[in-house]
Amino acid sequence: MVPTRYDVDRDALATLLADEPRYRVDQVWDGLYRQLGSPAELTALPRPLRDRLDDDLPAALSPVTESIDRSGDTVKWLFGLDGGPHIETVLMHYRDRTTVCVSTQAGCAMACGFCATGQGGFERQLSVGEIVEQIVRAARRARDDDRRLGNVVFMGMGEPLANYDPVWAAVERAHDDLGLSARHITLSTVGLVPGIRRLANEDLPVNLAVSLHAANDALRDALVPINRRYPLTVLVGACADYLRAKGRRLSFEWALIDGTNDRRIDAHELADLARSLPLPAHVNLIPLNPTPGYPTRGTPVAGVRQFRRWLLDLGVNATVRRNRGTDIDAACGQLAARVEVAPPRVDSVSARAR
Ligand code: SF4
Secondary structure (H helix, E strand, O other): OOOOOOOOHHHHHHHHHHOOOOHHHHHHHHHHHHHOOOOHOOOOOHHHHHHHHHHHOOOOOOEEEEEEEEOOOOEEEEEEEEOOEEEEEEEOOOOOOOEEOOEEEOOOOOOOOOOOOHOOOOEOOOOOOHHHHHHHHHHHHHHOOOOOEEEEOOOOOOHHHHHHHHHHHHHHHHHHOOOOOOEEEEEEEEOOOHHHHHHOOOOOOOOEEOOEEEEEEHHHHHHHHHHHHOOOHHHHHHHHHHHHHHOOEEEEEEEEEOOOOOOHHHHHHHHHHOOOOEEHHHHEEEEEOOOOOOOOOOOOHHHHHHHHHHHHHHHOOOOOOOOHHHHHHHOOOOOOEEEEEEOOOOEEOOOOOO
């Protein structure tokens, strides 16, 4: 694959600019990461250099569609990648913050049955440039909307910890070069224990969101197949070690599925797990979004409220995640479940229930 503009690090950029004055490296880096510009837009550079960089450092993402929800606060992009796969990125403006949800793989191999990405299978890993460019494009759009991108969640298509090195390089770029606080960067995982253990050894104390969805092994084996390899005791042990190492609160994500994991017994099991950690986990409740390939449905609103009440009564903090962009299939577990691309066809490119 040809390196794209956000694949290169400073050393690679310096090599590329070896025949230029040394200050050009800073100038180009600043243009890419602070001005959020393409090489062609960096007017401080001489025209021939701009043209050369535009050829040598192409964009990684080809916009296919952009959808904006009814409220105007959620923007979803479908991007084409080198070699044909597609991914999606979602930008969400809230009253007090702006967040981008980025994809880390084209498809996902984890095969969680309720998730449209899992239903579509795995295509390939994303490069650091493909991940960082999603953040940069979102930051640019936020700026155009008079907002500032402050949060990045790695909760789009794919399992971030199954593509560890590029994902961590993207986290470092987001922090070091785009100026985002580690406290505002969240990595999600469905429970890849080796990845959680690596994360505990990194310098940056990012947030960890564990997509739990079930708090007993029998149900979790059925909903989240990776649980057969890393059962709950092993997963919770790794979470506890992460908390001890980082001192940051961790969240459990729970996609509420009607009649499956929304009963009182499920709340009790979840509360026991959440409270067993050195710092009690915060629970994010996500009413399951409809996807074409999963026969059951999300918990109705009253059931979601009840489940939250049970957790609160058991001493566990729980928040109901607002589903953003349901009308444009940009909500959790729904991303790009149905996307028309040219030539027209139904494409199953992404979705996540986190
Ligand atoms: S829920 Fe997450 S880990 Fe599971 S298949 Fe979907 S994207 Fe992959």
